[in-house]
Amino acid sequence: MTEVDALLQNIDYAAAVILFCIGLYVVVAKGNLIKKLLGLNIMETAVFAFIVTSGMVDGGHAPIVTEAATPPFASPLPHALVLTGIVVAVSITALALALIVEVYRRYGTIEADELRETD
Amino acid sequence: MTPWLPLVVMAPLVGGALAPVIAIAGARLLRAWSLAVVAVTGLAALRLTLEVAATGPFSYPLGGFKRPIGIELRFDEFSAAILFMTLIGGLALTYAGRYAIRGLPAGGQPWFQALMLINLGGMAGFAVTGDLFNLFVFMEVVSVSSYALVALGDPRMAPLAAFRYLLAGAASSVLILFSIGILYALTGSLNMADVASRLDVEADGMPAILALAGLLTGFLLKAALFPLHTWLPDAHASAPSPVSAVLSALVVKLGILGLLRSWQIFAGAGWAPLGELLAWGGAVSIVAGAGFALFQQDLKRLLAYSTVSNIGYIVMGLGIASQQAVMGASLHVLNHALIKSTLFLAAGALIHQTGCRTLYELRGAGRAMPATSLALTVGVISVVGLPPTAGFPGKWYIALGALDAGRPVFAVVAAAGGLLAFAYYMRVLNALYFWPPTHERVLGVREAPVSMLVPVLLLALCCLAAGVFARLPMAFLEPAVSRLVGM
Numbered sequence: 001m002t003e004v005d006a007l008l009q010n011i012d013y014a015a016a017v018i019l020f021c022i023g024l025y026v027v028v029a030k031g032n033l034i035k036k037l038l039g040l041n042i043m044e045t046a047v048f049a050f051i052v053t054s055g056m057v058d059g060g061h062a063p064i065v066t067e068a069a070t071p072p073f074a075s076p077l078p079h080a081l082v083l084t085g086i087v088v089a090v091s092i093t094a095l096a097l098a099l100i101v102e103v104y105r106r107y108g109t110i111e112a113d114e115l116r117e118t119d
Numbered sequence: 120m121t122p123w124l125p126l127v128v129m130a131p132l133v134g135g136a137l138a139p140v141i142a143i144a145g146a147r148l149l150r151a152w153s154l155a156v157v158a159v160t161g162l163a164a165l166r167l168t169l170e171v172a173a174t175g176p177f178s179y180p181l182g183g184f185k186r187p188i189g190i191e192l193r194f195d196e197f198s199a200a201i202l203f204m205t206l207i208g209g210l211a212l213t214y215a216g217r218y219a220i221r222g223l224p225a226g227g228q229p230w231f232q233a234l235m236l237i238n239l240g241g242m243a244g245f246a247v248t249g250d251l252f253n254l255f256v257f258m259e260v261v262s263v264s265s266y267a268l269v270a271l272g273d274p275r276m277a278p279l280a281a282f283r284y285l286l287a288g289a290a291s292s293v294l295i296l297f298s299i300g301i302l303y304a305l306t307g308s309l310n311m312a313d314v315a316s317r318l319d320v321e322a323d324g325m326p327a328i329l330a331l332a333g334l335l336t337g338f339l340l341k342a343a344l345f346p347l348h349t350w351l352p353d354a355h356a357s358a359p360s361p362v363s364a365v366l367s368a369l370v371v372k373l374g375i376l377g378l379l380r381s382w383q384i385f386a387g388a389g390w391a392p393l394g395e396l397l398a399w400g401g402a403v404s405i406v407a408g409a410g411f412a413l414f415q416q417d418l419k420r421l422l423a424y425s426t427v428s429n430i431g432y433i434v435m436g437l438g439i440a441s442q443q444a445v446m447g448a449s450l451h452v453l454n455h456a457l458i459k460s461t462l463f464l465a466a467g468a469l470i471h472q473t474g475c476r477t478l479y480e481l482r483g484a485g486r487a488m489p490a491t492s493l494a495l496t497v498g499v500i501s502v503v504g505l506p507p508t509a510g511f512p513g514k515w516y517i518a519l520g521a522l523d524a525g526r527p528v529f530a531v532v533a534a535a536g537g538l539l540a541f542a543y544y545m546r547v548l549n550a551l552y553f554w555p556p557t558h559e560r561v562l563g564v565r566e567a568p569v570s571m572l573v574p575v576l577l578l579a580l581c582c583l584a585a586g587v588f589a590r591l592p593m594a595f596l597e598p599a600v601s602r603l604v605g606m
Contacts, residue, residue, distance in 0.1 A: 020293075020297065024290070027286065027290060033282060036286055037286075040286065040289050040290065040293070043290065043293045044289075044293055046297075047293055047296050047297045047300060050297065050300050051296075051300040051303070054300060054303060054304035077303075077309075078300075078303070081252050081303075084252070084256060085255075085296060088256070088259045088263075091263055092259075092263060092285065092289050095263060095266055095267060095285065096282065096285050096286075096289075099266075099270060099278050099281050099282040099285065100282065102270070102278035103278045103279050103282060106274070106275070106278060106279075107279075115279060
């Protein structure tokens with residue numbers, strides 16, 4: 001039963017990996033450009049969730065120095081990283097949506113298989 | 120502490136952000152401003168390169184916080200590639216001044232210059248950062264600006280090509296961020312040198328291998344190694360020509376630089392078995408890229424596939440992992456940057472003047488535009504790898520390294536790749552010089568304007584110089600390569 005125990009202990013990591021794979025599947029398998037972009041966002045969310053949980057400590061408190069603060073503390077660094085990551089993800093999403101609008105204006109469709117025919 | 124190191128990153132980023140404001144004062148001032156920013160960056164990079172040649176790699180702790188708490192910038196021999204980035208970036212910007220009049224939508228010029236400068240700043244940051252998360256951030260600065268730059272190109276194909284590029288690029292970035300997250304969870308540090316010393320691949324087992332696999336796949340996708348290259352031909356062919364030059368010469372090389380950084384982190388245990396994989400992947404890429412290029416009619420698509428083939432050489436050299444092969448690969452990273460920017464800028468000048476893109480339509484252009492065609496010819500001879508041009512030393516040392524490591528099959532692939540390159544580039548020379556013109560526009564065409572011609576000819580000259588004086592970069596890279604191979 002050790003494998004099952006290990007999986008249950010790291011259920012958050014397993015969830016992040018599963019979410020990542022779902023996102024990758026959507027990017028690769030779906031034909032609609034908007035759906036592909038949504039898949040990309042799912043992948044990004046999976047990675048952010050993974051990094052945030054890696055900073056968790058069992059029973060950890062927020063690392064803010066007050067008189068009542070008692071260790072153990074959760075690591076604040078991953079949160080700062082993910083904040084930056086989210087900014088990057090938003091800018092990519094914005095750019096991608098703008099490009100999709102431009103593609104639609106040009107070809108009148110955003111389905112990958114129809115776009116291939118117009119090439 | 121030397122202030123040059125932060126300057127080399129900050130100057131283009133800040134300069135790029137200010138470019139749209141400067142543009143209000145006039146287009147001439149904007150162009151002067153961009154070139155001045157690139158010149159300052161180039162001088163700082165030169166200063167740092169001389170220092171690293173004299174004393175070896177050095178670090179700069181940002182804000183005065185020491186490793187592992189603070190974020191550090193680190194300049195080593197590979198970071199000296201910034202010198203090439205500023206050279207090519209500056210020439211591409213000079214070239215773009217005229218090109219932009221016909222090639223860009225109205226009012227696009229300030230944004231174009233801003234994106235080019237930010238792209239350059241991101242590349243410089245990627246080359247000097249010593250922090251894994253900063254590596255990711257700079258990679259995204261480069262990527263996002265590249266997607267936008269591609270979208271400025273040929274309105275018929277560019278938006279779709281840019282979207283495909285974005286999808287592939289963003290997926291690989293996410294994969295790399297995932298790997299960085301795993302490394303952080305394993306070691307509790309983001310400083311590359313610190314991670315390298317704390318990481319014990321054998322004890323950490325599967326997660327460490329997973330991180331390595333993620334980094335490798337991500338960076339190879341950025342470098343467009345076959346079969347991860349599918350996004351590249353569309354993006355590089357439909358971008359404006361100065362952008363194609365920067366993308367093909369520099370941006371794909373960031374993937375290679377990322378590979379080198381991963382190698383530095385996973386030195387020893389985790390890396391050795393991968394050599395075989397990389398060497399074969401590179402070998403397949405050489406042949407496949409050349410094979411696709413043989414059948415291209417569009418000049419810029421042909422050049423794009425040739426990039427896939429040349430990236431194959433570099434990855435194969437790294438995979439063979441003998442001293443000479445890695446030296447050859449490092450040399451080829453720099454020399455291919457010179458060659459491919461020459462080719463793309465010269466091709467761009469031909470396309471700009473004639474309005475034709477395919478080899479068939481461009482027949483006879485060699486007589487109408489002799490100087491541009493001469494530069495293109497120098498580039499072609501270089502990329503095929505004939506001595507004494509820039510393509511020769513890199514490929515030669517990769518082949519020598521393969522023989523040295525007892526793997527003659529890779530030397531054969533290197534030679535075969537050269538022959539295939541000769542075959543498909545011969546089609547270009549044939550079209551330019553030996554076939555009668557098919558398009559009436561080619562007959563009456565004039566030579567490219569001086570602002571386009573000078574960068575192209577300068578780069579062609581650099582191609583020759585890099586072949587003749589190959590000992591200089593070799594002596595400079597020697598300590599870095601020895602460290603890498605010896606690890």
